Amino acid sequence: MAGKDRTTVHKVFALTLAVCVDLSLFYASGFAGIHSVLGHFAHLWLSAALRWSAVTITTLLVLGDPNPLLIRFITAYSLLPAVYETGTRVLYREESPCGPVADIRCWLMFAGASLGAALFWEITIPDSDEEAGSKAQKQKSRVLFMRVLHLYRPDYPKLFGGVVFLSLAVICEMFIPFYTGRVIDILGSDYQQTQFFTALLFMGLYSVGSSVSAGCRGGILLCAISSFTCRIKVKLFEALTKQEIGFFETVKTGEITSRLSKDTTLTGRTVCLNVNVMLRTFIKTMGMISLMMSLSWKLTFLVLMETPITGLIQNLYDTHYQRLFQAMQDSMARTNDSANEVVFGIRVVRSFNTKKHEADRYDKRLLETHSLKIRRDTVRAIYLLGRRLTGLGMQVFILYYGRLFIQMGQMTTGNLVSFIIYQSDLGNNIRTLTYIFGDMLNSVMAAGKVFEYIDRKPQISTDGKLKPDQLEGRINYCGLNFAYPSNPEKTVLQDFSLELKPGQVTALVGPSGEGKSTCVSLLQRLYEPQDGEILLDEEPLKSYDHHFFHKKIAVVSQEPVLFSGSVRDNITYGLTDCSQEKIEEAARKANAHVFIHQLENGYDTEVGESGGQLSKSERQRIGIARALVREPKIIILDEITSSLDVESENKVLQGLASCPNQTLLVIAHRLKTIENADQIVVVRGGKVEEKGTHKELMELQGSYHKLINELFDETNSPE
Numbered sequence: 001m002a003g004k005d006r007t008t009v010h011k012v013f014a015l016t017l018a019v020c021v022d023l024s025l026f027y028a029s030g031f032a033g034i035h036s037v038l039g040h041f042a043h044l045w046l047s048a049a050l051r052w053s054a055v056t057i058t059t060l061l062v063l064g065d066p067n068p069l070l071i072r073f074i075t076a077y078s079l080l081p082a083v084y085e086t087g088t089r090v091l092y093r094e095e096s097p098c099g100p101v102a103d104i105r106c107w108l109m110f111a112g113a114s115l116g117a118a119l120f121w122e123i124t125i126p127d128s129d130e131e132a133g134s135k136a137q138k139q140k141s142r143v144l145f146m147r148v149l150h151l152y153r154p155d156y157p158k159l160f161g162g163v164v165f166l167s168l169a170v171i172c173e174m175f176i177p178f179y180t181g182r183v184i185d186i187l188g189s190d191y192q193q194t195q196f197f198t199a200l201l202f203m204g205l206y207s208v209g210s211s212v213s214a215g216c217r218g219g220i221l222l223c224a225i226s227s228f229t230c231r232i233k234v235k236l237f238e239a240l241t242k243q244e245i246g247f248f249e250t251v252k253t254g255e256i257t258s259r260l261s262k263d264t265t266l267t268g269r270t271v272c273l274n275v276n277v278m279l280r281t282f283i284k285t286m287g288m289i290s291l292m293m294s295l296s297w298k299l300t301f302l303v304l305m306e307t308p309i310t311g312l313i314q315n316l317y318d319t320h321y322q323r324l325f326q327a328m329q330d331s332m333a334r335t336n337d338s339a340n341e342v343v344f345g346i347r348v349v350r351s352f353n354t355k356k357h358e359a360d361r362y363d364k365r366l367l368e369t370h371s372l373k374i375r376r377d378t379v380r381a382i383y384l385l386g387r388r389l390t391g392l393g394m395q396v397f398i399l400y401y402g403r404l405f406i407q408m409g410q411m412t413t414g415n416l417v418s419f420i421i422y423q424s425d426l427g428n429n430i431r432t433l434t435y436i437f438g439d440m441l442n443s444v445m446a447a448g449k450v451f452e453y454i455d456r457k458p459q460i461s462t463d464g465k466l467k468p469d470q471l472e473g474r475i476n477y478c479g480l481n482f483a484y485p486s487n488p489e490k491t492v493l494q495d496f497s498l499e500l501k502p503g504q505v506t507a508l509v510g511p512s513g514e515g516k517s518t519c520v521s522l523l524q525r526l527y528e529p530q531d532g533e534i535l536l537d538e539e540p541l542k543s544y545d546h547h548f549f550h551k552k553i554a555v556v557s558q559e560p561v562l563f564s565g566s567v568r569d570n571i572t573y574g575l576t577d578c579s580q581e582k583i584e585e586a587a588r589k590a591n592a593h594v595f596i597h598q599l600e601n602g603y604d605t606e607v608g609e610s611g612g613q614l615s616k617s618e619r620q621r622i623g624i625a626r627a628l629v630r631e632p633k634i635i636i637l638d639e640i641t642s643s644l645d646v647e648s649e650n651k652v653l654q655g656l657a658s659c660p661n662q663t664l665l666v667i668a669h670r671l672k673t674i675e676n677a678d679q680i681v682v683v684r685g686g687k688v689e690e691k692g693t694h695k696e697l698m699e700l701q702g703s704y705h706k707l708i709n710e711l712f713d714e715t716n717s718p719e
């Protein structure tokens with residue numbers, strides 16, 4: 001407690017000392033100004049530099065390690081008088097009341113303005129690490145924003161062009177109300193035609209200048225957004241395709257597509273649209289404040305009193321809005337998911353007549369999104385009400401004081417009209433600034449999600465380098481323990497060990513759901529086992545080069561996935577150069593050549609979306625040809641018999657037998673397929689229960705014998 005008290009005393013002492021040092025310098029500077037010791041600007045900036053150094057050194061000496069908020073405040077506060085006076089001189093060619101001979105009111109005004117600016121920065125983009133939660137979030141936003149900005153690098157020339165036109169548009173726009181007021185004054189006093197037409201001419205020129213520049217700015221920036229969005233979409237897509245299968249099982253499809261479509265677009269807006277609006281509004285606000293100051297500085301200060309209230313309302317609104325916005329995004333992703341699922345499985349929905357059930361489910365999800373939308377809109381309505389009321393109050397205030405100032409001869413009617421136009425615009429601008437800041441947080445959040453996926457390192461490494469010239473094709477499963485990432489509680493393989501010899505056929509058999517397909521998935525490296533490893537020619541699978549490995553191992557699954565394109569495209573999928581002879585040879589071995597030949601355009605026939613224009617068996621045979629054309633060392637057939645008739649299957653197996661050096665792993669339920677295998681492995685409960693040839697296992701009279709009898713019963717049972 002005593003320590004805390006001492007720190008507070010320390011801080012108060014530092015502050016008092018800094019104020020004393022600064023006030024002494026402030027008056028010394030005023031004295032030097034009166035006696036014209038130096039040139040005007042040199043004096044201004046030198047005094048700013050002196051005050052900055054003195055106050056910084058004082059605080060550093062007393063506090064030791066001041067926080068960034070204090071440093072920002074000191075910097076803004078020391079430089080503000082010089083910036084203000086230089087601006088007044090350059091823009092209006094006159095000396096401001098806060099020039100070199102400023103009094104204590106100016107000192108207070110600058111101190112207040114700098115403190116306001118530093119606090120605004122701290123609240124919106126904090127540096128200090130107190131109140132870790134929300135501040136850390138805001139710091140993260142800043143990092144994300146800088147990252148988006150960095151990614152915009154190829155579009156910097158466009159951004160620069162956009163900013164130039166933006167500044168021109170704003171400068172031109174700013175002067176229009178000023179000339180409106182002038183016209184009113186000219187009309188109200190002794191009318192002078194030349195002055196009137198000059199004012200009109202300037203108004204017209206500024207209007208045209210503002211419109212042309214605004215158009216150019218919009219066009220250039222939209223172009224930059226579009227090219228950025230394309231770039232980030234490609235980056236995200238590449239990152240997604242590198243992820244392991246477990247990722248796609250745990251993350252919903254709707255969420256992934258939402259990141260690809262919506263969030264990438266929002267990310268693009270972060271810099272271009274938001275910064276564009278922010279810069280435009282900021283420049284305009286600053287310009288307007290200085291023009292308003294020139295019309296009536298007293299009234300300007302009155303108007304600026306509204307700013308903290310607007311900021312507070314906006315801040316409250318933003319906090320609630322962000323939360324609801326996030327919840328709504330997630331709910332929308334879930335709604336899209338359920339729609340996608342139904343469209344994908346429409347056949348099942350129809351055949352089970354679950355249209356009503358699915359519609360209800362979709363409706364429930366929509367209702368959830370809808371209720372979040374209503375909550376979001378209610379928050380918005382309350383916010384708008386608060387905003388309108390403060391705006392209205394301010395207008396009454398201005399009219400009242402404006403009338404007083406006109407009576408006192410401190411303003412003309414034209415000045416008041418210009419002032420009111422500026423004020424209503426200023427109110428809008430301040431709201432836009434705060435709103436756009438909120439919107440920027442939204443888009444930065446979207447950018448965060450996009451970067452989360454872009455940065456995600458696939459949990460299955462693809463860093464292997466091994467590419468041996470000769471590969472024997474010997475596979476060893478060594479003590480595998482495995483559970484799927486989407487269901488880590490359930491162990492699917494337990495201490496699973498098995499050898500697949502080169503040139504031999506190994507058949508995995510066993511009841512459904514006991515882990516056969518899982519063995520295949522692990523061999524393909526779609527998942528990584530939690531314990532144990534799989535060796536290929538005595539080397540772990542992960543040490544092989546990714547491309548090399550996937551060329552050497554080919555899988556034909558129960559339902560091969562075809563892509564829209566020709567039959568040839570599907571067979572040579574992923575291969576860059578593949579001769580027609582090789583394609584045909586593979587198709588022959590897969591018993592597909594004859595039917596492909598009979599298609600209207602042979603190998604150039606389009607297969608339709610997901611191969612929908614072909615039958616299941618034809619799709620299966622193209623899938624087999626696709627595997628064989630790669631001349632792999634290891635071939636895996638995962639229940640291909642489910643969609644092939646006996647004749648086709650025999651032909652396929654004969655075709656495969658003509659490649660004697662390949663290691664063949666078959667999962668099958670058909671006795672004919674299993675019977676001739678060199679090794680039959682019974683998998684039960686994620687373990688190898690029995691292994692041997694058909695003859696050996698039949699003699700053993702164990703699990704295999706039982707399984708075969710069950711199969712035999714099933715095949716012979718009356719329909």
Ligand SMILES: Nc1ncnc2c1ncn2[C@@H]1O[C@H](COP(=O)(O)OP(=O)(O)OP(=O)(O)O)[C@@H](O)[C@H]1O
Nearest residue numbers: 249484486487492511512513514515516517518519
């Ligand atoms: N992607 C997955 N995520 C979570 N669990 C899974 C996944 N795939 C399979 N499983 C579970 O793992 C277990 C083994 O499944 P696997 O597909 O390997 O069995 P199988 O012996 O090949 O069955 P079938 O003969 O019916 O194809 C099952 O209990 C299944 O529910």
